[in-house]
Amino acid sequence: MKVRIGVIGTGAIGCEHAKRVSKVLTGAEVVAVTDVNLESSEKLVKDLGIDAVVYKDGHELIAAGDVDAVLVCSWGPTHEEYVLAAIEAGKYVFCEKPLATTAEGCRRIVDAEIAHGKRLVQVGFMRPYDAGYRMLKDVVTSGELGEPLMVHCAHRNPEVPEMYVTAMAIQDTLVHELDVLRWLLDDDYVSAQVIFPRTTRHSHSKLADPQIVLLETAKGVRIDVEVFVNCKYGYDIQCSVVGEDGVANLPEPFSVTTRKDGKCSRGILTDWKKRFLDAYDVELQDFIDGIKVRSLTGPTAWDGFAASVASDACVKAQESGEIVPIHMPPRPPFYNAE
Amino acid sequence: MKVRIGVIGTGAIGCEHAKRVSKVLTGAEVVAVTDVNLESSEKLVKDLGIDAVVYKDGHELIAAGDVDAVLVCSWGPTHEEYVLAAIEAGKYVFCEKPLATTAEGCRRIVDAEIAHGKRLVQVGFMRPYDAGYRMLKDVVTSGELGEPLMVHCAHRNPEVPEMYVTAMAIQDTLVHELDVLRWLLDDDYVSAQVIFPRTTRHSHSKLADPQIVLLETAKGVRIDVEVFVNCKYGYDIQCSVVGEDGVANLPEPFSVTTRKDGKCSRGILTDWKKRFLDAYDVELQDFIDGIKVRSLTGPTAWDGFAASVASDACVKAQESGEIVPIHMPPRPPFYNAE
Amino acid sequence: MKVRIGVIGTGAIGCEHAKRVSKVLTGAEVVAVTDVNLESSEKLVKDLGIDAVVYKDGHELIAAGDVDAVLVCSWGPTHEEYVLAAIEAGKYVFCEKPLATTAEGCRRIVDAEIAHGKRLVQVGFMRPYDAGYRMLKDVVTSGELGEPLMVHCAHRNPEVPEMYVTAMAIQDTLVHELDVLRWLLDDDYVSAQVIFPRTTRHSHSKLADPQIVLLETAKGVRIDVEVFVNCKYGYDIQCSVVGEDGVANLPEPFSVTTRKDGKCSRGILTDWKKRFLDAYDVELQDFIDGIKVRSLTGPTAWDGFAASVASDACVKAQESGEIVPIHMPPRPPFYNAE
C-alpha cells in the first residue's frame, strides 16, 4: 500500500517534493494538493500527470479521508497552524523549516505531539541525511578522534539578494548548522556569541557579511561557524571536528581534477541546490518508510524547537555583541531515541 | 502504467536487480522470475513480498503475455539464447555482461536486432552511468582539453580467488574499461598489446598479476590500463585523460579526511560493490524509462559486440606477447545515436 | 670580508645558529662565544672546529673589537640587557624571541635603537622567512582575494611537557602567529579574547588545552587561532585567509602520498624543528646579508614590541574571559619600510 500524501504549498519547494514523491521515491503517491494560489496547484497536478485532488485550503486537505500524511511547504508563518492541525487529525506531517516562526510556536507543537502520544512530526532538516555528514558522524561516534573538543565550520554562499538582512544569516543560513551540529555531536548549546569582521564590499546596506558565530555546548565543545553569504566564489560547506586524538573533515563534493593553464584545480559548486540534492531524496524517502512501519526516526519537533531556541539566542547575540546564554529545557523522554 | 519485468536468473545479481526494481526504482515491477534453481526464485518472490509468477524456464518467461521486458541475469553461456528469444518475441531485454561468450554470438544478436528493425537490447555496462565518468566525459567533450591524446588507467582490486586465471584479467576486469573508454572517447580500438610486469607474491599459480594493457584507437589515442587484481590495499579505479591542452582525472570517491597518528588520510573503498552502487540504479532506471518512451539509449548490442571483439584481441595479445590488430567492422547506421 | 659574529648563549638554539653560520650559510664566521656554562661554549668551539674565542660573559663578548654582530641566544630574562649593550656598542644584534620579557623592556630597546639612529636589531621571528608564508603573502598582497576579512589558524603540537602552563600557550606558542599575522596582513591588533573549550584528557593539571584566541585588527580583520599543544597527531600549522573574492591556504609541507591498507595518506610532521628548518637558515642569512649592505630588513625591535604588547593582552584575556582592548602606540616613522 502506498502512503497517500497531501502537499500544502505548491511553490518551488512544494513542487520539488511532489515531483520527488511521484517520480523518484517509492512507496508513496501525491493524492492532494493546495496553495494560496490554487492555479499553481492545478498546474502541478497537470505537469506531473498525477491523479490528485486540489483542495481549497490546507485544513480541508488535512481533513481529507484519503490523505495519510501531509507535507507542509507553505509560507513560514502558516507552518505552526497546519502542523498543529495535522497532529490533531492524527496524521503524519513533514514540515519544511522553520517548524514555527518562534520558539514558543515550536514548543506548542512539541506539547501537542506529546499530548497525542506518538511521533507524527518530521522537520525538514536535510543535512543529517547527507552522505558526507553521515560519514563524518560515523567517524565521530567511532571514538577514533577521542572526545570532540572543537568544531570549525564555514557556510559560504556566492551571493544573496538585497532582501537578505543581517538576522537572516542566523535564521536562514546558520540554522542548518544549528541543527546538524546538535545531531553530529549529540549535544546541546549553552551559549552564543557573534563577531562581525570587516564587511565585504560585495554586501548590501542591510547586511553585515561575513559573521562568525561562536557556540558552546553542554559538554564544553566550542564551535565556530563562519557565515559568509556573498563570498562570490562558490557554495562551500566546511566542517572540521577536532577531537582529543585527531581531526576529521566533512568530505568535499565529488569532482573532476584538471591540470590546465598552470593550475591543478577542481570545481566548487556554485548552486546550493546541487549540494544536498541527494539528501532531499533520502530525507523524504525516510519519512515515507517511517510511516510504513509507524515509526519516524528523522529530525523531530524537539529538534525544530531546539534549533529555534538557539537561533533566537544567536540573533540576540548579533544585536548585543555579548555572550548570550542559551537556556534549553531538558529533552522530554518522549523524544529519546528508542 | 508500470513496465512489467521478468527476471531470468535469480542468483546474486538477479536478486539485486529484482530488489532494485521493486524497492528503489520507479515505473516498473517484477512480475515473473525463473532460474535453473527454482527454489531461489521462489525464495526471492517471498523475500521481496511481490506478486510474481515463477516460470519453469527462461523461454516460458519470455513467452508470458504480461512480461514487457526481460532481465537476463543467468549464467553467461545462456545469455545469447535468451536475448535472441526476447528479440524474436519483440520484447525489451537488459542483458548482464557478457552479451554472449563469443564475438560471433554477439554479432548474431546484433544481426537479429537489426532484422527486427528496432532497438530492444541494453547491455549491462554500468560505468557510463557512473556520476564520475559522466563528469569526466563532460570535460572531454567540452573541448577544454583539446583533442584527447592518451588515457592512463588503473583497475585495482584487493584480491581475487584461486579460480581467477590470467585471461579473466581481460574478460572479467578489463572489459569494463574496454566499454567505458570507447564511450568516453567516442572511438574504436585498432590494436592491443599486453605487458607482464614481475608478478606480485600475492598472486596465484594460474594468474599473472599485474598486467598492463596497451590499446590504440582509430583516432590515434594511446591507452594504458594497469590491471592489478591482488593489489591488497583497495578497490581503486583511476582514469586520467591527457589532451592537447590539459589533463582531467576521474573523481575520487567521496570520503572523510582525517588527521591522526602522524598521517593525513582518507579511506579507499575495498568492496567493489560500493564503488558503482549508484550507477547500477541509474542504469536500470534508464532501461525502464527508455522502455516507457520506446527508445533505449544505454549501451547497445553493438557496444557488447565491440567489447567482445576487443576482449578477444587482448586475450590473443596476452598469449602472443605481440601487438595484435583489432579488426572492428564499421558500425551499422542502425546504431548511430539519433 | 666575512661578518664576524659573537654568540651569547651556547645552549641548543645557540649551538644550532653557530653551526648554521659556520657550516651552511655564507658570508659570516663565528669568532666569539660565551655562556653561563663556559664548558658548553668550549665544547661548541671544539665540535665545530672553529677558531673562536670563549669570553667570560656577554658584555666582554660585545665589547670585543673583532665582533661585528651578536647573536643573543641566552636565557630570555637576559635578552634585554645584551641587546641594549649591543646597541650601545653600535653593533648589529640578532635576538632570539622574546626580545625582552616585558613590553616595557621591548620599548626600552626600541627607544635605544631610535636614539642610536640606525637599525641594529633583528628579532628571531622566523615564520616570515618560511617559503609557505611568503607564497601566501604574495597571494594576499596581489589583491586577488580582495581585502582580507578573516584568518582562520591552527597551531597544533603533538604534546608539551608538564612545565608548560596555560599562559605559555600565548607566550611560547601563539607568539609566532602574533608576529607572522601582523606581517601577513600588514596590520595591528586592537583586541583579544580567549575561549577555553573542554580540555583534552591528554593535558596536564596546569594547562587548559586547547584554547581559541580571537583577535581583531585595526582594519577590522577577525582572526581565530586554535592553539592545541597536546593534539597527539602531529605538528600542524594551518592558516587560511578569507578575502572578499576568495580564500587562500598556507601550503601543506611536501610529502609522499601512499595508497596502502585501505587508505590514501600522506605524512604529517611530528617534530616542530623540521617544519621551519629552512626558514631558520633564510632568516640568519638575511641578517648577515643585511649587515653587509648596512640595511637590516627582517623583523624589527618594533615587531618584537608589538608582539609583546599583543601577547600581554592575550594573557589578560585568558585570565579575565573578557574581550581585552590592545592599545598599540603608532609605529614610529623610524620603522617604516624604506
Added chain:
Amino acid sequence: MKVRIGVIGTGAIGCEHAKRVSKVLTGAEVVAVTDVNLESSEKLVKDLGIDAVVYKDGHELIAAGDVDAVLVCSWGPTHEEYVLAAIEAGKYVFCEKPLATTAEGCRRIVDAEIAHGKRLVQVGFMRPYDAGYRMLKDVVTSGELGEPLMVHCAHRNPEVPEMYVTAMAIQDTLVHELDVLRWLLDDDYVSAQVIFPRTTRHSHSKLADPQIVLLETAKGVRIDVEVFVNCKYGYDIQCSVVGEDGVANLPEPFSVTTRKDGKCSRGILTDWKKRFLDAYDVELQDFIDGIKVRSLTGPTAWDGFAASVASDACVKAQESGEIVPIHMPPRPPFYNAE
C-alpha cells in the same frame, strides 16, 4: 681549506654553478674559468666579484696547480675530452650531462677512472638530490610497498622550441628519468619500446609529441614514461611506484591552495628551472663535501654510461617501433657502494 674550483664553460649553466659555489654553497671557491668565448668568462669574474684566473682553454685550466676540481659545463661534444684530461691530471671533475655524446665515450671515461684507481667523476644528474625523490626512495627502500612491480611516470614541459626534434625527447628529456629510476629502484634496464600517440597540434614538424616510453628492468619492473613536451599547462613531473602492497607518489611541489571563481586550485610550475632548484644546490654541495673527505658518493661515470646505453636503445626503439633489448654489461665492482 676551501676546495679550489675551475669552471670550463661559462654559458648559462656554468655561470649558475659558479655563482652557486661563490654565493650559496660553503667550502669552495671559484679560482679559474674558461670558455670558447673568453669574454663571457671575464664578465662572469667581474659580475661575481671573485678573484679567478681566466684561462685560454680547458686544458690549461685543468693543468693549473691551484685548481683542485673542475666543473665541465661546456658544449656536450667537448665533455669527454675534458673529463679524460681531468682524470689524467688526478683531479676531481663534475661533468654536466651528457658525460659523453656516445656510450662508447662514456665507457672510455669509466675505463680511465678505473685505471686511475679512485673515483674522481660525478655526473650532473640532479634528481637523486631532489627532496621529493629522496622521500619516495625512502618509502620504496623501507619495504612498506613490498617489491616494486611498476612505475608510472610523466615528464611534461609546457613547450619546446622548433630545434627540438623527436630524438631529443629521449636524449634531453627522458634521460632524467633514465637516471633517476635506476637509482630509485636500484635496478638496470633490459628492454625499451616507444609508442607514439596521436601528435598534439601544438607540436612542430620534426617532433612526434607526446611519446610513451616503456622500459623493463632486470628485476622485471615495468616502467611507462609519458614524455610530453608541448603539454602547454605546466612543467609537471610525476612518478608513481606500484608495489606488491601499495602505491607511493612523488610529492607535488609546495603551493598555496586557493578557492576562487568556482574553483579550488593550486599553481603548477611552468618554469622547469624552479622545479629542481634546490636539487642543484644539494648536488654541487655534495660534490664539494665529497672532495673534502676524498670520497664522492653522487652519480658516477658508470651511471652516466648506463644512462647513455639506455638512451641509445630508446632512440633505436623510436626508429624501429620494436621492443629493443638493452645489453648492459655487469657493473664493475669499482662502482659498488662501499
